[in-house]
Amino acid sequence: MALKLYHAEPLANSLKSMAPLFEKQLPFESIYVNLHKFEQHESWFLAINPEGQVPVLDHDGTIVTHSTVINEYLEDAFPDAPPLRPNTPAGNARMRYWNKFVDEHVMNHVSMHGWHRLVGLIARKIAAGEFEQLMERIPLPDQRRKWMAARSGFSEQQLADATAKIEYAVDKVERQLDGNPWLAGESFTLADINFYSHCGMMVERMFPEMEIAKRAPRLVEWRDRVTVRPAMQQALTMPDHTEPGLRTWSGHAR
Ligand SMILES: N[C@@H](CCC(=O)N[C@@H](CS)C(=O)NCC(=O)O)C(=O)O
Numbered sequence: 001m002a003l004k005l006y007h008a009e010p011l012a013n014s015l016k017s018m019a020p021l022f023e024k025q026l027p028f029e030s031i032y033v034n035l036h037k038f039e040q041h042e043s044w045f046l047a048i049n050p051e052g053q054v055p056v057l058d059h060d061g062t063i064v065t066h067s068t069v070i071n072e073y074l075e076d077a078f079p080d081a082p083p084l085r086p087n088t089p090a091g092n093a094r095m096r097y098w099n100k101f102v103d104e105h106v107m108n109h110v111s112m113h114g115w116h117r118l119v120g121l122i123a124r125k126i127a128a129g130e131f132e133q134l135m136e137r138i139p140l141p142d143q144r145r146k147w148m149a150a151r152s153g154f155s156e157q158q159l160a161d162a163t164a165k166i167e168y169a170v171d172k173v174e175r176q177l178d179g180n181p182w183l184a185g186e187s188f189t190l191a192d193i194n195f196y197s198h199c200g201m202m203v204e205r206m207f208p209e210m211e212i213a214k215r216a217p218r219l220v221e222w223r224d225r226v227t228v229r230p231a232m233q234q235a236l237t238m239p240d241h242t243e244p245g246l247r248t249w250s251g252h253a254r
Contacts, residue, residue, distance in 0.1 A: 003028040004058040008035045010238040013067040016197035017055040020071050022231035024081035041137040052139045068099050071190045084190045095184040098191035106169045107198045109162035115150040123151035170216050177218035196226045
């Protein structure tokens with residue numbers, strides 16, 4: 001059995017698929033893809049994932065893409081490893097409800113702020129002609145538009161809309177954690193890993209004006225319980241090649 005994970009820094013989608021590998025104690029070969037150098041759009045990587053995005057799991061030649069799909073694949077492929085799904089119909093439905101919520105209503109909004117603050121700096125450093133050439137290599141039209149928007153800067157209105165969606169998510173999670181130790185109920189699941197990787201671990205540092213400690217104390221306590229998990233610590237200490245000067249809020253929870 002050979003597992004390889006193509007990933008970037010331990011944050012967002014990359015963290016989301018690294019954490020389950022450590023939680024499930026599955027040895028894997030880590031292959032770092034440098035997004036700051038656009039390696040995800042190079043032909044060697046596009047041959048593995050034609051969509052040009054990380055993370056990608058390679059399990060004995062079976063290629064699996066999209067973090068939520070990868071994480072469920074690991075549950076199905078390794079039933080004897082410590083589970084990250086309740087494995088009851090109702091429990092799995094709750095977990096998938098929260099995964100869907102994070103994937104559809106949280107990830108892109110936090111990501112826009114991240115791209116505005118970090119990727120925008122990277123994109124603006126690239127010379128005009130070179131930038132257009134790099135854009136031509138991006139296979140997903142939405143992703144190409146996102147890179148271009150990051151270079152010119154997202155509008156105040158777009159950023160404010162994204163902030164409102166994040167506030168909604170924070171309040172929703174805070175209510176869910178009233179009486180439930182974890183998002184899907186009694187056990188730690190992929191849903192906790194998902195919300196943590198995209199929002200929970202950095203929301204306080206990214207949005208100090210939200211006063212998260214006051215607004216969502218249960219979320220902060222949950223966040224700390226996720227951070228100290230040995231597997232999460234292993235994932236969080238995976239290499240970070242972000243230029244130190246560009247590590248503002250993205251300095252990870254270490
Ligand atoms: N739906 C995908 C999204 C993957 C994604 O957005 N990956 C980002 C890194 S967090 C990426 O590869 N960005 C580089 C790019 O699109 O150029 C998933 O869940 O894995």
